[in-house]
Amino acid sequence: MTMEKTRSGTALLDRTFRISLLLKGLDGVLELIGGFLLLVVTPAQIGEVGRFLTQHELAQDPRDLVANSLLHLTSNLSGSASLFGAVYLLLHGVVKIVLVWAVLKEKLWAYPWMIAFLLVFIAYQLYRISVSITWGMVLLTAFDIFIVWITWREYRIRRSQRSAPKDDVGAPPSSR
Structure with a gap:
């Protein structure tokens, strides 16, 4: 895979993540x-x-x-x-609005909370599906599972960016 394809794929996932969060915020x-x-x-x-x-x-x-x-x-x-x-x-x-806002502002603490919040509701939705299956509930659950996955992905990226040393051009290694 070329670097250009990787960047465009990442850009698409980043855009999808933002749109998904905005949909959750609107919800x-x-x-x-x-x-x-x-x-x-x-x-x-x-x-x-x-x-x-x-x-x-x-x-x-x-x-x-x-x-x-x-x-x-x-x-x-x-x-x-x-x-x-x-x-x-x-x-x-x-809770949803606060978490969506915090994740959009890239507050690291909010990512695990968003994931946990959604996992609780996914568990409840799966219970509801087991009692009485509806396409709406199935689609909502699939969307929430996707949001959990993409939030986890973004969290890992943001966490690694924060823990990586900053490269200051021309600065000696001791001042980085």
Whole structure:
């Protein structure tokens, strides 16, 4: 493999890493918004929104899987489930945003925390897949596994760059 191919492959992985992190950060922002909405909107209001969003589709096809699932999800939401969801989304969103920000700023401490955070959720997602497999959960888990791998790769690169001696042009070896 030539040096040029290696550089372009590394540049592509670096770009992919940044884009993946930005997607995770955006996901964190959406989780914060969702958590906040769950705090201020009552379960009854959520049920009304669910009925409004699905009424047209269910009028056309009363057996529509997505519309029926959304209607079932929004109509059976209790106050305690709504509060749990809000707290979960708010905490998860804040942690995700902080870790993504710190990794983008190349804070070495954040890489292992990001990996550990994602591994916990991957374990939970694998449990959910074992109970009831959905393509969405499978794709999310695959994306998170990819993020763990690429974060580990970046962490190793950053750690080795920080531990490598700096080469000051023209400086004697003792002053490096």
